[in-house]
Amino acid sequence: MPMHAQQIEELLRESFPEAEIRVEGDDGVHMSAMVVDESFRGKNRVQQQRAVYAALKGKMDGPAGELHALALTTRAPS
Template structure:
């Protein structure tokens, strides 16, 4: 698995999302995902939304995925 494929899966599964994925060993990754659909949701719910876009790949092809999930407003505040 490579970061580009994970980015595409997340952005396809969460319409309007923007994902930045990093990882160089093929199984451990870090992602920052910005999506309006995260508004009003707790971090665990946001993470579940992202994991749902990856399906069975989680725990298999993707051993670990560290997530930072933000709404566009939250992302603008951190810049």
């Protein structure tokens, strides 16, 4: 079952309540997300992206995952 942008944003908001979050995509399978959060300060891109994937609670896990592809942009606020 495909995921909608709002569902993805809600999952991310649970882990990053103060973040600037933008989720885009209309096919429910190939989406993009931008997450800007203070918790990313001092972390490299891999660490930031792992935190986002963890927030998605397994929705991208393996071929049976609800979300096939998520293009991520992550950073700490300027």
